[in-house]
Amino acid sequence: MTRRDASRWHPAEYAFWALPIVAYFVFPDHLALLAQIAIAALFAVSLDLILGYAGIVSLGHAAFFGIGAYAAGLLAQAGWGDPVLGLACATLAAAVTGFATSFLVLRGADLTRLMVTLGVASMLYVLANKLTDITGGLDGLQGVEMKPIFGQFAFDLYGKTAYVYCTIILFVMFWIARRVVHSPFGLSLQGIRQNAVRMPALGTPVNARLVAVYTLGAAYAGIAGALLTQTTQFVSIDVFSFSRSAEVLLILVLGGIGSLYGGILGAVVFMTVHEYLSGIDPLYWQFWLGLLLIVVVLFARGGIMGTLRLASKVRA
Amino acid sequence: MTVLFDGIASGLLLFLISVGLSVTLGLMNFVNLAHGAFAMLGGYVCVVLLNRYGVPFLATLPIAMIVSALAGVVLERTLYRRLYGAPHLDQVLFSIGLVFMSISTANYFFGDHQQPLHLPPMLSGQFHVAGADIGAYRLFLIVVGLVLAGGLQWLVTGTKFGASLRAAVDNPRIARGLGIDVDRVFVVTFALGSALAALGGALGIEMLGLDPEFPITYIVYFLIVVAVGGSGNIKGSLIASLILGICDVEGKYYVPQIGAFVIYLVMVVTLIFRPQGLFGRMAAK
Incomplete structure (x- = not known):
């Protein structure tokens, strides 16, 4: 299959995007969960942009998720509760943070990057914990009140509006991301991941590209964070936590790194299993999570997408 | 003075736990985020022996080290070794698992509460020297830490085993050609790293506490030590631990508003100027 074909929409993709619409009618009682899945999926896509395409490892991607969440929350708390305005501001805040910290990430190799990203997220966590006047500290940000979307669609108890809102945002952002990764810019990122020494010889400004994609990934994560705030009308300090960074990495690996659908599939499977297992026993779900992670790393490196691809090759 | 002393003690405690990580991560080039889990294992072995079976505190330490080393050997043989040479990301994910x-x-097995620890009278209490309050246990930590640092430095740079280890890491193929049993060297090193973690975990209960969240709560600290000190470098880890311990304790004491912020700042600033850590050598690849 050539690149030209890959950028065109495959029939299976149309079918895939019909599923959220079907889900709306099939699981009317689980719309809140479905909205959470959409948010997790968007967060995973944001990490995929920087990790799967540009090859930047990060243990602190929650930093941008948290920035987006707090930006949207603080804005709504101050009275500007319009969701779309909140999204825009959260995106901007996360992008600015991403841009500023991208220069730290450029330095050093994998290990340094892991540590620096982890350090940035940890600093923000401590900061959010200490600035109790602004963030509410460990109690979380209270009094977030969202206005109806475009003044028309109010958030309801059943999560109908939240689900439709999150899914539409996910689709739009996915569509943009899909355009980006198939553009020359996206291809140059893959080139950098595969051989960072050779790309300058082809005339690619490696550092500028990495800064750009890191900023973009941060902006995406910010949107996911803002969506979480707006649908739950609450911000917990947990948005900056290490477990959240680890979780999104896990979702992405489970689904398959380096293909946008991997993040989405990973989110669907992860969140469903989470809901199911923690329903049985909230304490030991972590055990199965850990086991799953080890199995995926050792035996199914490509995640769900990789396994699917392998299966279709075997059949052909 | 007291604050400085506490800082040094907490720095050496940090060193005790993270030096094991410096060995596995630095010398074997394996990003082992599960290092805290071995420390926790050591901690629990110590607490169980002490509280349930009445074994003296000092006698529990070697047992904790042996148990953790055995666990390390089993995991190394069955799982870890498959990931030597794998991308760092895989190692990270595996060890998070x-x-x-x-x-x-x-x-x-133990519930989610903090485990109590009763120190022997010999190690509790404090005395006054030159206007500073010196806790006996902290002094004990400092002595153990310094002895261990000296011992490890000698082991890595001064013995035949240390030389084989460095050779095995730098170039496994040629090391094999020279008759070094690379697999065995790695197993022994990994066991050593796990045992050191267990020692640190057991000694750290008094200051850090012990609950199931231990590996996640403190992994950041251990990684910071290794990142700042430069991996695979005993002296670097020692100095980095001291800097971080002192900064952490002084920071929390004098500017409690920003408290824990200080050590992250130290780390990020260090890594900006010295991506390889303070004493790091360029990664051997």
């Missing part, structure tokens, strides 16, 4: 499993296992 181990961390999650260890947390829920500890939760299952």
Whole structure:
């Protein structure tokens, strides 16, 4: 299959995007969960942009998720509760943070990057914990009140509006991301991941590209964070936590790194299993999570997408 | 003075736990985020022996080290060795998986509360020297830490085993050609790293506490030590631990508003100027 074909929409993709619409009618009682899945999926896509395409490892991607969440929350708390305005501001805040910290990430190799990203997220966590006047500290940000979307669609108890809102945002952002990764810019990122020494010889400004994609990934994560705030009308300090960074990495690996659908599939499977297992026993779900992670790393490196691809090759 | 002393003690405690990580991560080039899990194992072995079976505190330490070393050997043989040479990301994910499993296992057996530790009278209490209050236990930590630092430095740079280890890491193929049993060297090193973690975990209960979340709460600290000190470098880890311990304690004491912020700042600033750590050598690849 050539690149030209890959950028065109495959029939299976149309079918895939019909599923959220079907889900709306099939699981009317689980719309809140479905909205959470959409948010997790968007967060995973944001990490995929920087990790799967540009090859930047990060243990602190929650930093941008948290920035987006707090930006949207603080804005709504101050009275500007319009969701779309909140999204825009959260995106901007996360992008600015991403841009500023991208220069730290450029330095050093994998290990340094892991540590620096982890350090940035940890600093923000401590900061959010200490600035109790602004963030509410460990109690979380209270009094977030969202206005109806475009003044028309109010958030309801059943999560109908939240689900439709999150899914539409996910689709739009996915569509943009899909355009980006198939553009020359996206291809140059893959080139950098595969051989960072050779790309300058082809005339690619490696550092500028990495800064750009890191900023973009941060902006995406910010949107996911803002969506979480707006649908739950609450911000917990947990948005900056290490477990959240680890979780999104896990979702992405489970689904398959380096293909946008991997993040989405990973989110669907992860969140469903989470809901199911923690329903049985909230304490030991972590055990199965850990086991799953080890199995995926050792035996199914490509995640769900990789396994699917392998299966279709075997059949052909 | 007291604050400085506490800082040094907490720095050496940090060193005790993270030096094991410096060995596995730095010398074997394996990003082992599950290091805290081995420390936790050591801590629990110590607490169980002490509280349930009445074994003296000092006698529990070697047992904790042996148990953790055995666990290390088993895991190295069955799982870890498959990932030598794998991308760092795989190693990170794999060891996060181990961390999650260890947390829920500890939760299952011991519950989620803090474990109490009763120190022997010899090590509790404090005395006054030159206007500073010196806790006996902290002094004990400092002595153990310094002795261990000297011993390890000698082991890595001054013995035949250390030389084989460095050779095995730098170039496994040629090391094999020279008759070094690379597999065995790695197993022994990994066991050593796990045993050191267990020692640190057991000694750290008094200051850090012990609950199932231990591996996640403190992994950041251990990684910071290794990142700042430069991996695979005993002297670097020691100095980095001291800097971080002192900064952490002084920071929390004098500017409590920003408290824990200080050590992250130290780390990020260090890594900006010296991506290889303070004493790091360029990664051997």
